[in-house]
Amino acid sequence: MVESRRQRMQALLAADRAARPASSVILACERCVVELSVSGAGATVLSRLANGAAPPSRGLVHATDAVSAGLEDLQLTVGEGPCLDAFESGGPVLIADLAAESARWPAFTRSACELGAAAVFSFPLQIGVVRLGSLDLYRDAAGPLTRLELADALILSDLAAQGVVADLDGHSAEDGSWLADPHEEVHQATGMVQVQLGSSTETALMRLRGYAFAHDLQLVEVARQVVGRSLRFTDAEDGNNAQ
Structure with missing residues (x-):
């Protein structure tokens, strides 16, 4: 049954590509919305430094809607959430009722619910033992994936991972330079x-995240202020506006 469903998904993606040429990652995200009864989908590439000390660096490959893009950015801002857990564990993170997860992700859960997510499902993008990122889905109403939806999500995450490998085009999995990183200003501000x-x-990234969370801003907006020199951090508990 799994093989027949995989063949079906491959045929659907081939038809999608024939109708509108696009990256396999983009097509897989859009197919998730059609096949899995989810409200939106996003794919993120992550890489970890060799020493493993710093949080993974990230680049958004595609988001099907504004909420999906906001959820990806939120996880970068607060440094927690299903995407990061799926990447760390190498297994899916399936949350049918996000509001009940405030103890697990205290910073992410409240803001994600405010964005409109009621359920979230993250799947690692993985080839063998190499993890490349995550495929992240959300619903605007609580509820689990059905058994068949879960099977299709696993197939689509596998096909999306193959798409990421194709997009790497000779780069190593740890090299994110091939990807247009929407958070380049975050790296500069850090x-x-x-x-x-x-x-x-x-510590610098933690202070940026803390300021963003305390002032209800996206991390990229705080970074933009730092790069533009309208915000400067001192040894005080918070950043201070430079004159």
Whole structure:
């Protein structure tokens, strides 16, 4: 049965590609919305430094709607959520009722619910033992995936992972330079805050995240203020606007 469903998904993606040429990752995300009764889908590539000390660096490959894009950005801002857990564990993270997960992800859950997510499902994008990122789905109403929807989600995440490998085009899995990183300003701002505080990269990113969360801003907006020099961090508990 699994093989027949896989063949069906491959045929659907081939038909989608014939109708509108696009990356396999994009087509897999859009097919998730059609086949799995979810409200939106997104795919993110993640990579971890060799020492494993810092959080994974990330780049959004595709999001089917604004909520999916917002959920991906939120997880970068607060440093927690199903995408990161799926990447770390190598297994799916299936949350049928997100509102009940406030203890697991205290920062992510509240804001994700406000964005409109009531259920979230994340699947690692993985080839063999190499993890490349995650395929992330959400519903605007609570409820689990059915057995067949889960089977199809696993197939689509596998096909999306193959698409990521094709898009790598000669780059290693740890090299995200091939991907247009929408959070480039975050990396630049992290370096600037690191210099301002004389701290580690991890501490600088933590301060950026903390400021974003405390002021109900996206991390990229705080980074933009730092890069634009309208926000400067000192040894005080919070950042201070530079004059």
